Amino acid sequence: MTGGPLLELDGLSTHYVGARGTRITRAVEDVSFTLDAGETLGIVGESGSGKTTLALSILRLLPPGARIVSGALRFEGEDLLAKSPREMQHIRGKRIAMILQDPMASLNPLFTVGDQVAEPIRVHEHASRRSAWAQARNLLGSVHIAAPERRVGEYPHQLSGGMRQRIVGAIAISCEPRLLIADEPTTSLDVTIQAQYLHLLSEIQRERGLALIFITHNLGIVARMCDMVAVMYAGRIVESGPVRRIFDAPAHPYTRALLESIPRFGEADVRLTAIDGQPPDPAALPAGCAFQPRCVKAIDRCRVERPPRFVVGAKHGAACWLCG
Amino acid sequence: MLLDVRNLTKHFPVKRGLFGGEVGRVRAVDDVSFVVETGRTLGIVGESGCGKTTTAKLVLLLERPTAGEIRFDGHPLGSLQGDGLRAYRRSVQAVFQDPYASLNPRMRVGEIIAEPLVTNERLTADETRVQIHRLLDIVGLPQRSATLFPHEFSGGQRQRIAIARSLALSPKVIVLDEPVSALDVSIRAQILNLLRDLQRDLGLSYLFIAHDLAAVAHMSHVIAVMYLGQIVEIGEARAVARSPQHPYTQALFAAALPSHPDERRDEIILMGEVPSPLNPPAGCRFHPRCPFVMDRCRVEVPTLRDSEGREVACHLYTGVVSAPTGVPAG
Amino acid sequence: MSISRAAVLTLPWRLTSVRIEAQALIPIVILTVLMLTAIFADVIAPYNPEIGTLGDRFQPPAWLTGGSTAHLLGTDHLGRDVLSRLIFGARVSMVVGFMAVIFAGVVGTVLGVLSGYLGGWVDQLIMRLTDTWLALPGLTFAIFLAAIVGPSMWNIVIILALVFWTRYARVIRGEVLSLRERDFVRLAIVAGCSKRTIMRRHILPNVLNSAIVIATLMLGIVIVTEASLSFLGVGVPPPKPAWGLMLADGKKGMMAGYWWLTVLPGTCIALLVLSSNLLGDWLRVKLDPQLRQL
Numbered sequence A: 001m002t003g004g005p006l007l008e009l010d011g012l013s014t015h016y017v018g019a020r021g022t023r024i025t026r027a028v029e030d031v032s033f034t035l036d037a038g039e040t041l042g043i044v045g046e047s048g049s050g051k052t053t054l055a056l057s058i059l060r061l062l063p064p065g066a067r068i069v070s071g072a073l074r075f076e077g078e079d080l081l082a083k084s085p086r087e088m089q090h091i092r093g094k095r096i097a098m099i100l101q102d103p104m105a106s107l108n109p110l111f112t113v114g115d116q117v118a119e120p121i122r123v124h125e126h127a128s129r130r131s132a133w134a135q136a137r138n139l140l141g142s143v144h145i146a147a148p149e150r151r152v153g154e155y156p157h158q159l160s161g162g163m164r165q166r167i168v169g170a171i172a173i174s175c176e177p178r179l180l181i182a183d184e185p186t187t188s189l190d191v192t193i194q195a196q197y198l199h200l201l202s203e204i205q206r207e208r209g210l211a212l213i214f215i216t217h218n219l220g221i222v223a224r225m226c227d228m229v230a231v232m233y234a235g236r237i238v239e240s241g242p243v244r245r246i247f248d249a250p251a252h253p254y255t256r257a258l259l260e261s262i263p264r265f266g267e268a269d270v271r272l273t274a275i276d277g278q279p280p281d282p283a284a285l286p287a288g289c290a291f292q293p294r295c296v297k298a299i300d301r302c303r304v305e306r307p308p309r310f311v312v313g314a315k316h317g318a319a320c321w322l323c324g
Numbered sequence B: 001m002l003l004d005v006r007n008l009t010k011h012f013p014v015k016r017g018l019f020g021g022e023v024g025r026v027r028a029v030d031d032v033s034f035v036v037e038t039g040r041t042l043g044i045v046g047e048s049g050c051g052k053t054t055t056a057k058l059v060l061l062l063e064r065p066t067a068g069e070i071r072f073d074g075h076p077l078g079s080l081q082g083d084g085l086r087a088y089r090r091s092v093q094a095v096f097q098d099p100y101a102s103l104n105p106r107m108r109v110g111e112i113i114a115e116p117l118v119t120n121e122r123l124t125a126d127e128t129r130v131q132i133h134r135l136l137d138i139v140g141l142p143q144r145s146a147t148l149f150p151h152e153f154s155g156g157q158r159q160r161i162a163i164a165r166s167l168a169l170s171p172k173v174i175v176l177d178e179p180v181s182a183l184d185v186s187i188r189a190q191i192l193n194l195l196r197d198l199q200r201d202l203g204l205s206y207l208f209i210a211h212d213l214a215a216v217a218h219m220s221h222v223i224a225v226m227y228l229g230q231i232v233e234i235g236e237a238r239a240v241a242r243s244p245q246h247p248y249t250q251a252l253f254a255a256a257l258p259s260h261p262d263e264r265r266d267e268i269i270l271m272g273e274v275p276s277p278l279n280p281p282a283g284c285r286f287h288p289r290c291p292f293v294m295d296r297c298r299v300e301v302p303t304l305r306d307s308e309g310r311e312v313a314c315h316l317y318t319g320v321v322s323a324p325t326g327v328p329a330g
Numbered sequence C: 001m002s003i004s005r006a007a008v009l010t011l012p013w014r015l016t017s018v019r020i021e022a023q024a025l026i027p028i029v030i031l032t033v034l035m036l037t038a039i040f041a042d043v044i045a046p047y048n049p050e051i052g053t054l055g056d057r058f059q060p061p062a063w064l065t066g067g068s069t070a071h072l073l074g075t076d077h078l079g080r081d082v083l084s085r086l087i088f089g090a091r092v093s094m095v096v097g098f099m100a101v102i103f104a105g106v107v108g109t110v111l112g113v114l115s116g117y118l119g120g121w122v123d124q125l126i127m128r129l130t131d132t133w134l135a136l137p138g139l140t141f142a143i144f145l146a147a148i149v150g151p152s153m154w155n156i157v158i159i160l161a162l163v164f165w166t167r168y169a170r171v172i173r174g175e176v177l178s179l180r181e182r183d184f185v186r187l188a189i190v191a192g193c194s195k196r197t198i199m200r201r202h203i204l205p206n207v208l209n210s211a212i213v214i215a216t217l218m219l220g221i222v223i224v225t226e227a228s229l230s231f232l233g234v235g236v237p238p239p240k241p242a243w244g245l246m247l248a249d250g251k252k253g254m255m256a257g258y259w260w261l262t263v264l265p266g267t268c269i270a271l272l273v274l275s276s277n278l279l280g281d282w283l284r285v286k287l288d289p290q291l292r293q294l
Helices: A053-058 A085-091 A115-124 A131-144 A161-173 A191-208 A219-225 A243-248 A253-261 A300-304 B050-058 B081-092 B109-120 B125-138 B144-145 B155-166 B185-202 B213-217 B236-243 B247-255 C004-017 C022-039 C082-118 C120-135 C138-149 C153-179 C183-190 C195-231 C242-254 C258-291
Strands: A009-018 A022-033 A042-044 A068-073 A096-099 A179-183 A211-216 A228-233 A237-243 A312-314 A316-318 B003-016 B019-036 B041-045 B067-072 B092-095 B173-177 B205-210 B221-228 B230-236 B306-308 B310-312
Touching: A009 A053, A009 B081, A022 A053, A022 A068, A022 A228, A022 A237, A042 A053, A042 A219, A053 A068, A053 A179, A053 A211, A053 A243, A053 B247, A068 B144, A115 A161, A131 A161, A131 A179, A161 A191, A191 A219, A211 A219, A228 A243, A228 A253, A228 B067, A237 A243, A237 A253, A253 A312, A253 B185, A253 C120, B003 B050, B003 B221, B019 B041, B019 B050, B019 B205, B019 B221, B019 B230, B041 B050, B050 B173, B050 B205, B081 B092, B081 B109, B092 B155, B092 C183, B109 B144, B109 B155, B125 B144, B125 B155, B155 B185, B173 B236, B185 C242, B205 B213, B213 B236, B221 B236, B221 B247, B230 B236, B230 B247, B247 C022, C004 C183, C022 C082, C082 C120, C082 C153, C082 C195, C120 C138, C120 C153, C138 C153, C153 C195, C183 C195, C195 C242, C195 C258, C242 C258
Parallel strands: A042 A211, A042 A228, A096 A179, A179 A211, B041 B205, B041 B221, B092 B173, B173 B205
Antiparallel strands: A009 A022, A009 A068, A228 A237, A237 A316, A312 A316, B003 B019, B003 B067, B221 B230, B230 B310, B306 B310
8 A cells, every 4th residue: 555645636526417418517626635544534515515426426426417527536546537337346345435324225124234234245355154244243343232143133124223323334344444434424313322423433443544534514523523624615625624723713704604603502692603695506606706695705806706725724725715 | 481381291002903902102201391481492402202392292282192281371271172272373383393394385485474374364465465574574585485486495495484484473482393403504593593583572482492402502591301201401501501410411411512623521422222212211211321320210210309500300419319330221 | 165276386387397208298299189189070070970871881991902082991880980980989088088087086086185184084984985995896896887877978987987086095095194294284283274274275285296197097097998898888878989889899890801990999099098108107207206395
């Protein structure tokens, strides 16, 4: 393995082409970042920001109608865009794994837990059924599921939401991937279950040296789990950098407004700073900076020209004319 | 005191078999009491199965309680029929979580907002139109919204429509069941601010139900924490948020996500899952997961008692404290 | 008591703003042609379908030897022009088909809504009724009723409606059961609306889409049933032309090689049923996602 970054994106753009070529939705546009081994990156965005499309692009699991139109995507030094579908199949699940929001959608109701956890092991490592099941039992223990010998024979519907999400996690780490992409993994979970789960993910990450990408709309998860954060708006990264820096001194007005709009404990009488308007429709973006219609600090240039990324600090950059 | 809820209980029978014999009861809400004062917000917080949604339905008379009573303005609801019931419905309205399911997709926005008026009062078409415009104004939507259909609006805008509709009859209490959970983060502040402004301007009382602790703490004057159908802690929001007493409340607040990476919280990771309301544990329902469980907890149900400015249902605060056994069961 | 204007208005609005793919174009064209044929039968048909010249019996279609352009599709055993009979037969099939489907739809939808929303004994009653009804084999039941009340076009319409309303009731009831739990219905209760108002204003308009789709799919079944009834002689009475009846009559000429007397009306029936099925399928896909978009 080379000494370079684990994952590297350079100007990646993914477009949806609809209505027989007449409508192009720039779901992801010109996204660049690097991720080192063992690092945790949070990708923050609201609906229409393109964060899920970005995750699917990295895994090359895009739905029909979506295509990566430009840019580079390298994993452990290898160009993922040049891989054939078969080669990608060997990478997915084994070297890069993904966890989705709804565990019920990720688990097949017709197969036992054991079968589903064992499946990637059998596919990628060509293990026998017995050996795969033994490993599955161990994995269930690693994700702190009590009585794993009993659970392996159960079906998804017999388990609670939190347990299902942990099983999805077990499936994800079964083949010792280097990178785990988690797309809103805790949105459907209760608060205390979410805490358990995040605790588990941190533990797994520490034990296995896993790199983690969290895709979320919740800045709290970023604060709790991530080293680096990239804020997406209308398909582009508007700010990225170390978590502490961005929380202390956000450079982009959107990031700042987001942080200020979240209710905090101990500030009950403070009026929340709301952002006017709503997130834009990715199929109909305004000219210039996409955030400009809602930005309190917009200047004339923002309405006309889209700002490039300006470096604001160590590894910290924001795409805003006010930073240039 | 506007809404006085006493010993509210709702059990759902579970029937099995060919002839529907009852094999168990889901104790969704068990002996819950609270008060909502004029112009103030009571926040109810809890996780799945705690009974907060069922409580909302009981207050809205969408379900009838198995036991206990609700008094509105001093009058018990149980006996209300006809006019009395209508008067109650006018005074207590609701806004629900999903802005995509709260509005009839076949009706125009103006009709949706005016429906409570049309149902309860005899207004002329002109008077109705005036009211629709007034309500759209209050929630900050343009006048032309009235002729449009719900699918032409975003989630945040639809929630505003739902709020406008809830205000149509000038109610005194609005039950808000997760009003911002389904909205984008940048829109939530807009709606929460709107709700606060309306409370201030119109003297509304809110029953604010949510799982987002920070939002509840921000909006509420009084917070009630529910677990498996019971209130485990209830008191002034500031007090409860600053120093939660019940172990479950402590775990909830500890589990809440930080607002800054350096914000460290005591990690209280609860063991196990939330048990099913079909078969709640004996004694204190929280005892299998409680880090401070004592022998007494497994047997005796704690009642709400005053403690440091709020009420807590926990044996740790009854003055008689036996040595905690420390290791949580299960 | 009127259904919200919006419900009726949005449907054509939706259809006009919807792109009609080739898949739907063909059935729509066919159905439109058939409808126009049925409406303008008097003008289009070259001859009176009910009267024939015995001297001209069993003339083959124009493109075969022995045929003439006087009778493009030949004549039947009574010398009646086949083309004219097919054209007027379209009228019978379309009228009976559409009317029966609409009547069945109204009855089935209303009962489905009542059953699904009110629940309790009303639901039990209607569902047991539906179950019993469904247990009766459709065609046999229709024959039975036809034998009792005697054949006439309107009687057939009513009989078919009575036989097929159950298909609607079941499906609509299922939809209503899930609609009932939706927030906007709850909010209507909270606003103080009566059950009747809720069914009229909130439930009915939202099941209309499904009812329409079921109707389009039912059209084919109803028409085949009508044809079967006519074939068996208990349908629309002669000499009124009906495709099914033409099939029955044509049977007589099969052995003698007069194939056009069966193949032509059979093709018409097949075309109509196929078109309505294709249209129904397409409509189901078009209307459903928008319905689910609630």
